[in-house]
Amino acid sequence: MKKDLRIGLLFAMPWILGFLIFLAYPVLASLYYSFTNFSILREPSYVGIDNYAELTSDTVFHQALINTLIYAVGAVPLSTVVAIGLAMLLNSKVKGMSYYRTIFFLPSLVPMVALGTLFLWIFNGDYGLLNEGIRAAGLEPPxxxxxxxxxxxTLMLISMWGCGQAMVIYLAGLQNVPVSLYEAADLDGAKLGRKIWNVTLPMLSPVILFNVVMGIIGALQVFAVPYVMFPGGAPARSTYFIASYLFDNAFQYQRMGYASAVGWVMFIITLLLTMLALKISDRHVHYETE
Amino acid sequence: MNWTSVGITGLAATLVIGAIVTGERVITRQDRTDRVTVIYWEKWTGSEGEEMRKVVDAFNASQDRIFVKYLSISGIDSKTRLAIAGGNPPDVAGIWGDQVVQFADAKALTDLTELSKVKGLDESYYIPAYWDGYVYKDKVWAMPSTPAAIALHARPDLLPPEAATPEKFPKTFEELDALVEKISVQGPNGSLKLAGFLPSNPGWWNWAWGYYFGGQLLTGDKVTIDTPENLRAFRWIAKYTKKFGSKEVQSFQGGFGNFASPQDPFMSGKVAAEQNGVWKANYINVYKPGLDWFAVPMPYPADRPDLKGRSNLSQDVLCIPRGAKNVKEAFEFISFVQKQEVMEGLCSAHGKNSPLAKVSEKFFDTHPNKYIRLFDQLARSPGAFNIPKVGVFPQISNEMNVAFQEVNSEQKTPERALADAQKRADIIWSTYQKQVLEK
Known part of the structure; x- marks a missing residue:
């Protein structure tokens, strides 16, 4: 048994070492740095809670935080509704469905930077594809x-592009909903809307909870697409998010200690929101085993 | 499972970890065992990068002691910083001139004062305003690769005859405003079709507008954003938003293409005049060859003729990061780049003016920018100015950009936008003084 454990640990060692060196150590180090004045190029000097105190009066941090929360509030429900809708469509029995599923999943594989560049063209005010369509409909585009x-x-709409991952998980969840429940609903004379509300969504609720929690975490970390599409959080810092502020402080302004504090505050906010989502889910998530 | 396979696995894991730890050092050093290898990181890619590569090749061929290994690196500023912190920086780094003070304050650069003195690369060798960009706290921290000056570019085909030549073009902001009023075209619904000029295009030097009205961002030891001169500049900017309409300007600018493309607003004829750098000619030659244009100095306020000939300068510089392995050899290469014929060749290929005090007639005669003499004069003018020498310039520039965008989108009045920017800048500057300058 001991020998098996030793061999097991040896095989797991590359991962364990990788975890300790590249994840655990940086995370703990960043916690320490958040209490220091650290510019990468100089030795960190301990400043107590100065960095955290500064965050309380930092108007740019507040603006970035509000922007991030607004984005999360908009993007997460939007992506959830779209992903569930697509999963339902792709759950129907239609010829060639595996091709449709692949097609709808493919966009989520596009790299973020390429995505940002692509949407710069689509959302271009003058000759962008989207505004061309809006003009063709006789409306004045924004x-x-x-x-x-x-x-x-704009960024909330773009967030839907990557909902393929969630869609696949919803699809798997939908395929696990017992057909007998729909048959029972049919016998009770339930229409499509009622079946979705009373059967599909309750049975899918654990999957929705998982995706919403992952969506919240992802939305609070939004960085690459706004970084490419809106340099500096333009216009007027309206797209300046917490991750952008963290990046600027760490790599542009050489304030690694302050950036670490931003990161830890963000971690606590993410944790609190996740706990809130789990708490709310107590009443609304239905587990089949219950 | 036997001990042989366990041993092999362990060995493989050790090799992987060993490669991660030592690989970078093993791979990047000593390409040529017969010469000292100087690692040179440069931000340029494309044709600009290739022109610098030619200079490197010429240096490598000019002697048999040093071999410069040239690497084009994106995000050079942050990567150089991290490499310095990691103890394995390049020997030469091609950073932007506006980062010299920040790097010097962070003690990230090697002092070049003595080395440059030995090679005769002193104040007299350079145009004074450019030299000023290499010196901070009485020490030399960088040497130029290519510099630039800014001027107003105009398209005669979009101008009335009375303003269609450099001589006749408006000299003051008031005259420019009147011309813009006259030639700009708006559709029946207010949508802009042609803008004579827009302060927000290309929007790269929003920090500098106050300087054209007699202001500055650093006065002594204080960051001075909300001064009357800077306020005057922002009121002038606000006038344009009011004239055309905030939404109309935003919508119009939303259709501007990339500056390095035929959809560039100046090249595509959406704006008749724009502020731009000496390099603009290179892009015009590539993307809109044959386009008729001219360059003139930026305007000045009618009541401030002393501000005639102002131009904000910028430059790309070469520095030796702290901890570089081959400082003397690195400076050998840097001083090679400073040779008049090398510098003129590089600047000409990049479409830039020369930073050197002495410039050959051949440089002017063969330069791809037909207005190169103007840019040279602007750089030598007493009105030429660099970015303020303050380590928090990136943050201050960001604050000025935000203030500009707030005014341009009518979210705030110029007074409010600058007051807010001043408040933020004061906090940033005092934190920097405390934490970095240890004041």
């Missing part, structure tokens, strides 16, 4: 990229 009132909405 300036998606240049108007502070629209810039966050």
């Amino acid at each position: 300036n998606w990229l240049g108007d502070p009132a629209w810039s966050k909405s």
Whole structure:
């Protein structure tokens, strides 16, 4: 038994070492650095809770935090509804369904930077594909990229592009819903809407909870697409998110200690929101084993 | 499972970890065992990178003691910082001139004062305003690779005859405003079709507008954003938003293509005049060959003729990071780049003016920018100015960008936007003084 454990540990050692060196150590180090003045190029000097105290009066941090929360509030429900809708469509019995599933999943494989560049063209105010369509419909299109009132909405819409991952998980969840429940609903005379509300969504609720929690974590870390599409959080910091602020402090302003504090505050906020989601889920998530 | 396979697995794991730890050092050093290898990181890619590669090749061929290994690196500033912190920096790094102070404050650079003195690379060798960009706290921290100056570019085909030549083009902001009023075209619904000029295009030097109205961002030891001169500049900017309409300007600019493409607003004829750098000619030659254009100095306020000929300068520089292995050899290469014929060749290929005090007639005669003499004059003018020498310039520039965008989108009045920017800048500057300058 001891020998098996030793051999097992030896085989797991590359992963364990990788975890300790590249994940556990940086995480703990960043906690320490968050209490220091650290510019990478100099030895860190201990400053107590100064960095955290500064965050309380940092108006740019507040703005970035509000932007991030607004984005999460918009993007997570939107992506959830779209992903569930697509999963339901792709759960129907239609010829060639495996091709459709692949097609709808493919966009989520596009790298974030390529995605940002692609959407710069699609959302271009003058000759963008989207505004061409809106104009063709006889409407006055907004300036998606240049108007502070629209810039966050633009990013929320773009977030739907990557909902393929969640869609696949919803699809797997849908296929696990017992057919007998739908048959029972049919016998009771339930229409499609009622069946979705009373059968599909309750049975899918654990999957929804998982995806929503992952969505919240992802939305709070949004970085690559706004970094490519809206340099500096333009216009007027309307797309400046916490991850952008963390990056700027760490790599542009050489304030690694302050950036670490931003990261830890963000971690606590993410943790609290996740706990809140789990708490709320107590009443709304139905587990088959219950 | 036997001990042989366990041993092999363990050995493989050790090799992987060993490669991770030592690989970078093993791979990047000593390409040529017969010469000292100087690692040179440069931010340029494409044709600009290739022109620098030619200079490196020429240096490598000019002697048999040093071999410069040239690597084009994206995100050079952050990667250089991390490499310095990791104790394995390049010997030469091609950073932006506006980062010299920040790097010097962080003690990330090697002091080049003595080395440059020995090679005769002193104040007299360079145009004074450019030299000023290499010196901080009485020490030399960098040497130029290519510099630039800014001027107003205009398209005669979009101008009325009375303004269609450099001589006749408006000299003051008031005259420019009147011209813009006259030639700009808006559709029946207010949508802009042609803008005579837009302060927000290309939007790369929002920090500098106040300087054209007599202001500055650093006065002594204080960051001075909300001064009357800077406020005057931002009121002038706000006038343009009011004139055309905030939404109309935003919508119009939303359709501007990339500056390195035929969809660039100047090349595609959406704006008749724009502020831009000496390199603009290179892009025009590539993306819109044959386009008729001219360059003139930026305007000045009618009541401030003393501000005539102002131009904000920028430059790419070469520095030796702290901890570089081959400092003397690295400076050998840097001083090779400073040779007049090498510098002129590089600057000409990049479409830039020369930073050197002495410039050959051949440089002017063969330069791809037909207005190169103007840019040279602007750089030598007493009105030429660099970015303020303050380590928090990136943050201050960001604050100025935000203030500009807030005014341009009518979210805030110029007074409010600058007051907010000043408040933020004061906090940033005092934190920097405390934490970095240890004041």
